[in-house]
Amino acid sequence: MFSITGVIVNSSKPLSYTKCDEGDLDPHPGDIWLFTDPSAKKIYSDEGRLAELETDVRTYVMYNEHWNADELQFKRELNRLLSSGKLAPTLAFGHLSPHSTIYRAMDSGVIQVSGEVYRFDLWDDIVFVPWLERLSHPSLAGPLHIGRFDPIKKRYLSPEAFPQVAGYGHKDFAVLHRILYNPNRHQSFIPAPRGKG
DSSP states (O other), rough: OOOOOOOOOOOOSSSOOOOOOOOOOOOOTTOOSSBBBBBHHHHHHHOOOOHHHHHHIIIIISSSTTTOOHHHHHHHHHHHHHHHHHHEEEEEEEEEETTBHHHHHHHEEEEEEEEEEEOTTOOOOOEEOOOOHHHHHHOOOEEEEOOOEEEEOOOOOOOOOOOGTTTTTTTHHHHHHHHHHOTTTOOOOOOOOOOOO
């Protein structure tokens, strides 16, 4: 997994990393920017490419323009851990669209998603993993990756990372989605994304 440092953003007003109240832990399934880091969004906006990022998220990162149940559960867990102070946003985001904020563990703990328990230790980094990435890496059991990430300069939209899906239609994505959520899947059905750039 690779990260991009977001401190390169020059802005007259500070970027907002939402800190959730206990009553505001439930994410909206149609929120296009649910996982996008504010600095990544600002970079795309400054480049005049925000509409391109939005199209990418709607077409390739979300499924039928909605987040999956396990992704929403992961976001609820992130919100819970941010509220408790166990996680804090870093100044980096994931290299792959939707360019999610990378969070740093301020304490050890667990994340529970779809009946699975993911343990993290102090100083571990945690990031959202989009479904196409999980489909290409069967070892990624859930919508998250825990570990340390190598820096990279290149940002990838989904068709750049997974060029074979660029021409796929709704039926193709439906088949891939069913494969991902098949509990018996054991192999990759699309090649891994491109590496360092």
